[in-house]
Amino acid sequence: MLHDIVAKARSIRSFDMSKPVDRELLVSFIDTLRLIPASCNYQALKYLIVTDKAECDFMRSQTRWAALLPDYNGPDSEHSPTAYMIICHDTDVTENETMYLKDVGIAAQTLNLLAREKGIGCCMIGSFNIGAVSEYFSLPESIKPKLTLALGYPDEFPVCEDETGSVVYYRDENNIHHVPSAKPKI
Numbered sequence: 001m002l003h004d005i006v007a008k009a010r011s012i013r014s015f016d017m018s019k020p021v022d023r024e025l026l027v028s029f030i031d032t033l034r035l036i037p038a039s040c041n042y043q044a045l046k047y048l049i050v051t052d053k054a055e056c057d058f059m060r061s062q063t064r065w066a067a068l069l070p071d072y073n074g075p076d077s078e079h080s081p082t083a084y085m086i087i088c089h090d091t092d093v094t095e096n097e098t099m100y101l102k103d104v105g106i107a108a109q110t111l112n113l114l115a116r117e118k119g120i121g122c123c124m125i126g127s128f129n130i131g132a133v134s135e136y137f138s139l140p141e142s143i144k145p146k147l148t149l150a151l152g153y154p155d156e157f158p159v160c161e162d163e164t165g166s167v168v169y170y171r172d173e174n175n176i177h178h179v180p181s182a183k184p185k186i
Helices: 002-008 023-033 053-061 097-117 130-136
Strands: 045-050 083-090 121-125 143-152 159-161 177-180
Touching: 002 097, 023 045, 023 083, 023 097, 045 053, 045 097, 053 083, 053 130, 053 143, 083 097, 097 121, 097 143, 130 143
Parallel strands: 159 177
Antiparallel strands: 045 083, 083 143, 121 143
């Protein structure tokens, strides 16, 4: 079952905006995230939930999508995420970067799997305007945004390709997203 969820948890870049993500569901995800491993059990991560339409529009304007696709910068205004979750590091808890970066990755993947289990698509975005996001949401100086996850019910279904000889994802002439996933060498 976990294998099937992982296989479906591809990055989604087009969303069905007629089906908003429920804020309370995202709150329940955070309740689960408190159970994941944390370096030295510091639990230095904090989460900002964004579901308001205007705030989602702001987040969309502050993100850069799919760096390997030079002519593409994410979904258009009719296929945008209906929620975002921003994973932040609380420097009041610890300033140790090597600790919290691992924790951010664990939290992001766990959130991605929780979302996929509920039929929600996710795209992890590391390229976003941290300063503008911090200012817009009036985050305290100690709360540092590290990773943004765009969320929504998908209206696209990326194709996973096992053997292409490349790791470069692409969109075909029908705008279908293809993701090469080479088998690891052991």
